[in-house]
Amino acid sequence: MTPTEHPSVPSADARGDDERSRGRRDARPPTIYDVADAAGVSHQTVSRYLRGYEGIRPATRARVEQALDDLGYRPNLTARSLKSGRSLRIGALTHEISHVGPSRNAQAASIAAREAGYVLDLIFLDAHDAEAIRSSLDLLAQQDLAGILALSSTDEMTRVFESTDFRVPTLIRTESDEIGRAGASELTGVGIPKAIGHLADLGHRDFLHVAGPENWSAARNRTRAFEFEMARRGLRSSGVLAGDWSARSAFEAVAALPDPFTATAVLAANDQMALGAMLALKQRGLRIPEDVSVVGIDDIPEAAYFDPPLTTLRIDFASSGRASLQELLALIDPALATKPELPAPAELVVRASSGPAPARTPDVGEPVRTAC
Amino acid sequence: MTPTEHPSVPSADARGDDERSRGRRDARPPTIYDVADAAGVSHQTVSRYLRGYEGIRPATRARVEQALDDLGYRPNLTARSLKSGRSLRIGALTHEISHVGPSRNAQAASIAAREAGYVLDLIFLDAHDAEAIRSSLDLLAQQDLAGILALSSTDEMTRVFESTDFRVPTLIRTESDEIGRAGASELTGVGIPKAIGHLADLGHRDFLHVAGPENWSAARNRTRAFEFEMARRGLRSSGVLAGDWSARSAFEAVAALPDPFTATAVLAANDQMALGAMLALKQRGLRIPEDVSVVGIDDIPEAAYFDPPLTTLRIDFASSGRASLQELLALIDPALATKPELPAPAELVVRASSGPAPARTPDVGEPVRTAC
DNA sequence: TTTCGCAATGTTGTCGATAACATTGCTTGC
DNA sequence: GCAAGCAATGTTATCGACAACATTGCGAAA
Numbered sequence: 001m002t003p004t005e006h007p008s009v010p011s012a013d014a015r016g017d018d019e020r021s022r023g024r025r026d027a028r029p030p031t032i033y034d035v036a037d038a039a040g041v042s043h044q045t046v047s048r049y050l051r052g053y054e055g056i057r058p059a060t061r062a063r064v065e066q067a068l069d070d071l072g073y074r075p076n077l078t079a080r081s082l083k084s085g086r087s088l089r090i091g092a093l094t095h096e097i098s099h100v101g102p103s104r105n106a107q108a109a110s111i112a113a114r115e116a117g118y119v120l121d122l123i124f125l126d127a128h129d130a131e132a133i134r135s136s137l138d139l140l141a142q143q144d145l146a147g148i149l150a151l152s153s154t155d156e157m158t159r160v161f162e163s164t165d166f167r168v169p170t171l172i173r174t175e176s177d178e179i180g181r182a183g184a185s186e187l188t189g190v191g192i193p194k195a196i197g198h199l200a201d202l203g204h205r206d207f208l209h210v211a212g213p214e215n216w217s218a219a220r221n222r223t224r225a226f227e228f229e230m231a232r233r234g235l236r237s238s239g240v241l242a243g244d245w246s247a248r249s250a251f252e253a254v255a256a257l258p259d260p261f262t263a264t265a266v267l268a269a270n271d272q273m274a275l276g277a278m279l280a281l282k283q284r285g286l287r288i289p290e291d292v293s294v295v296g297i298d299d300i301p302e303a304a305y306f307d308p309p310l311t312t313l314r315i316d317f318a319s320s321g322r323a324s325l326q327e328l329l330a331l332i333d334p335a336l337a338t339k340p341e342l343p344a345p346a347e348l349v350v351r352a353s354s355g356p357a358p359a360r361t362p363d364v365g366e367p368v369r370t371a372c
Numbered sequence: 373m374t375p376t377e378h379p380s381v382p383s384a385d386a387r388g389d390d391e392r393s394r395g396r397r398d399a400r401p402p403t404i405y406d407v408a409d410a411a412g413v414s415h416q417t418v419s420r421y422l423r424g425y426e427g428i429r430p431a432t433r434a435r436v437e438q439a440l441d442d443l444g445y446r447p448n449l450t451a452r453s454l455k456s457g458r459s460l461r462i463g464a465l466t467h468e469i470s471h472v473g474p475s476r477n478a479q480a481a482s483i484a485a486r487e488a489g490y491v492l493d494l495i496f497l498d499a500h501d502a503e504a505i506r507s508s509l510d511l512l513a514q515q516d517l518a519g520i521l522a523l524s525s526t527d528e529m530t531r532v533f534e535s536t537d538f539r540v541p542t543l544i545r546t547e548s549d550e551i552g553r554a555g556a557s558e559l560t561g562v563g564i565p566k567a568i569g570h571l572a573d574l575g576h577r578d579f580l581h582v583a584g585p586e587n588w589s590a591a592r593n594r595t596r597a598f599e600f601e602m603a604r605r606g607l608r609s610s611g612v613l614a615g616d617w618s619a620r621s622a623f624e625a626v627a628a629l630p631d632p633f634t635a636t637a638v639l640a641a642n643d644q645m646a647l648g649a650m651l652a653l654k655q656r657g658l659r660i661p662e663d664v665s666v667v668g669i670d671d672i673p674e675a676a677y678f679d680p681p682l683t684t685l686r687i688d689f690a691s692s693g694r695a696s697l698q699e700l701l702a703l704i705d706p707a708l709a710t711k712p713e714l715p716a717p718a719e720l721v722v723r724a725s726s727g728p729a730p731a732r733t734p735d736v737g738e739p740v741r742t743a744c
Numbered sequence: 745t746t747t748c749g750c751a752a753t754g755t756t757g758t759c760g761a762t763a764a765c766a767t768t769g770c771t772t773g774c
Numbered sequence: 775g776c777a778a779g780c781a782a783t784g785t786t787a788t789c790g791a792c793a794a795c796a797t798t799g800c801g802a803a804a
Contacts, residue, residue, distance in 0.1 A: 121491065279679055
């Protein structure tokens with residue numbers, strides 16, 4: 001089990017400059033014409049073979065197969081898509097891939113794309129300013145894509161996206177519906193209402209929401225659902241704090257709240273912010289969950305190992321990534337449309353960070369304790 | 373500040389089936405021939421203009437520009453790369469993008485690629501089995517790429533990668549050198565030696581390492597550096613636990629350790645595992661950092677908000693992603709080779725999870741406490 | 745003034761594949 | 775026995791751009 005036992009794998013300089021198992025390095029890759037010559041047939045016969053045409057005499061077929069194999073032929077997709085006018089490449093745009101949600105999403109979409117025979121080009125938009133986004137999109141628009149998927153959507157992106165003529169089908173994922181929608185939360189089984197219901201059942205009446213950045217539609221949806229549900233159930237909202245998805249933003253926002261801290265339940269718009277909020281609460285001298293319950297959204301893999309382990313809404317990012325891709329494929333080729341998979345509804349994972357509401361307002365103004 | 377004040381941005385159905393600001397939906401995109409017709413010149417003149425040829429009469433030039441603009445011309449990169457034989461697309465392979473390291477890496481590489489005029493195609497390899505990897509690579513090999521970059525490398529991937537003939541330059545990133553190398557750690561400023569030095573300075577003598585999966589070269593390198601440094605400094609290693617990068621694996625490994633727990637310092641191969649290890653330690657009744665110090669690697673954004681905040685090695689993933697891309701670009705076109713950026717050395721970020729070694733072996737066998 | 749030279753621009757061929765159309769050579773029906 | 779019919783295969787055109795070569799036209803040198 002010690003690392004010295006591992007087979008020593010050459011790690012660096014993996015390009016084979018010198019010799020290769022097969023295929024001459026400098027020679028151009030073989031084309032169907034080369035294959036045709038080698039097999040003694042016309043290039044069109046080779047093309048037909050490659051496209052799966054049935055009516056080829058067994059003898060001819062055998063020679064083509066032999067030549068194909070001898071030369072190590074690989075089709076040139078560039079040429080194919082130039083002629084056929086269709087490409088098998090889908091562009092996907094995303095912002096912060098280091099967040100678990102977007103990245104799971106992208107990964108699932110990528111795999112779904114591959115299964116459908118497409119390759120997913122993932123494009124990172126680093127900047128929030130419209131000009132930078134536009135230039136990235138322009139580059140993208142030249143790439144001969146079959147369709148374009150916008151995975152995480154800020155308003156800037158949505159705006160630029162909608163004003164760009166990509167000339168191919170595009171789809172903007174909103175990531176909202178499965179989590180909680182204001183107008184439809186009589187469906188009490190859905191996402192945020194479920195989380196709030198859990199806390200309300202535990203006796204909580206005074207809530208605080210740590211929201212994501214307001215230019216993200218996902219954040220806005222979560223905030224709306226929170227407020228809607230507060231109103232619907234007649235609960236008290238102690239406020240909505242503005243975060244930016246990061247633990248840091250939530251930590252600072254919660255730390256900066258004036259005393260007294262009246263809420264007994266905190267709903268953070270993602271797990272990272274729940275983490276930051278928990279640390280700030282602990283540093284204010286509040287115990288979790290005895291004094292304050294904290295609930296997150298996403299269920300990132302680490303959430304179960306926070307201290308205390310986080311109660312959170314599990315979002316099925318993978319299935320929603322697949323679903324958006326399928327939806328886009330349906331736009332690209334309505335004939336191939338399969339009924340898009342329905343993303344699984346968010347599921348509440350109850351862990352130790354939520355518990356019964358305290359009998360009375362927790363003490364405030366106690367000396368700050370260090371954690372544990 | 374309430375969400376209802378946000379401008380209402382249309383969120384769904386962003387494809388414009390009906391009308392578009394410009395550009396007819398069904399019409400093929402304009403080609404240089406269309407532009408040439410509109411400008412009353414030959415297509416070659418348009419092509420020359422686009423390639424930046426100087427010797428075009430101002431009057432002609434103006435008409436071309438006008439036509440270009442009127443038609444909203446965008447070059448067709450497929451055709452361009454078919455003819456010119458070179459593509460501006462780079463493939464990048466990665467495993468678990470949801471880990472911060474790989475994803476930052478990929479993001480930085482993507483941005484660097486764009487700056488060099490390339491587009492980075494990110495391919496997710498979900499499976500660890502060689503056959504699945506091979507089929508993905510085969511698909512990739514047809515994609516007319518200028519080069520291929522393997523970002524996170526497991527042994528399976530390395531093996532398949534090296535036995536595939538991509539016919540373009542390829543580069544496997546090893547992610548090891550800047551973190552700690554066994555053979556070269558007399559450079560005491562480097563990564564893991566730095567972390568261990570910090571703990572040794574605090575009086576720690578008995579260490580535990582929570583390693584990443586052994587088929588990842590990065591994990592192996594970290595383990596080697598740990599063991600090398602233990603030996604070099606004459607410190608005691610209480611063992612190397614096998615983890616899989618996840619908080620869960622570290623939690624379970626540490627929880628399963630037999631009593632007594634003798635180590636006073638734990639080095640985890642990434643921050644997620646440090647998190648899992650911390651929770652397991654706390655549940656064993658050990659205090660952090662009074663009884664045991666814990667140090668991670670990566671410095672994920674959440675690490676500062678763990679409880680206690682995590683001392684960790686900050687890895688500059690962005691710069692190493694850029695560096696690998698530049699290295700690949702140099703292979704693609706040696707003429708354009710810039711001196712590749714050197715990734716910043718890992719930097720130790722000291723937070724509250726590390727402290728002086730306890731005077732004696734901490735108590736073990738105490739009743740398990742619930743966290744906090 | 746005539747011709748050469750070169751700048752500006754036009755025409756044709758090419759990349760690798762697919763599609764439309766053309767050809768070959770059996771089999772089959774009368 | 776001969777033509778029609780069709781299966782198997784070959785030939786040519788095409789996608790959009792770039793490149794090589796061809797042409798035009800104007801100014802300078804003889």
